[in-house]
Amino acid sequence: MPLRPLPDPEKAKPCILVVDDDEAVAWAIASRLGADFRVVALTDPRLAVAFACEEAPGVILCDIDMPGMQGDEVAFALSQEPRTAGIPLVYLTALLSPEQAPDLAGVFGEYPTVSKMADSAELLAIVASMLGLDGGDASP
Known part of the structure; x- marks a missing residue:
């Protein structure tokens, strides 16, 4: 009797969608x-909205200032779609340092903001928090 194929460990990880018009x-x-x-990085905000509708990532990290579709327009489009309305969204900004980003609390409604210059630990902590992982532990 052949063995069943094992599940792909990458698919078991929570999916994070990163949306920024700057590919780098x-x-x-x-x-x-x-x-x-499991991270998907997209530079086209319209494709990101379509991807979110299809894949329902666990968290979306979205640039605020993008050509064609601003971050708040992405957030609005996602809020209007039942499949994506509950997905946590965090705005990314290059306008503030990691130390200044908390000053934006409440500026963009209920959406938290993180500096693009934040270190890996801070990024992991905010994503883990948005996913509801205990103690900021990023392990699924």
Whole structure:
């Protein structure tokens, strides 16, 4: 009797969607999270909305200032779709340092904001928090 194929361990990891029109930034953030999560980095916000509708990632990290579709427009589009309305979204900004990012609390509604310059530990902590993982432990 042949053995059943084992599940893909990458698919077992929570999916994180990173949306940034700057490909280098998107991949830099994705690479910092990739050891603990299955990360998809997209540079086109419209494709990101479509991806979120199809795949329902656990968390979306979304740039605020993008051509064609701003971060708040992405958030609004996702909030209007029942399949994506409950997905936690965190805004990414290059305008503030990691120390200044907490100053934006409440500026973008209920969406937290993290600096693109945040270190890996801070990125992991905010993603783990958004996923409801205990103590910021990023292990699924």
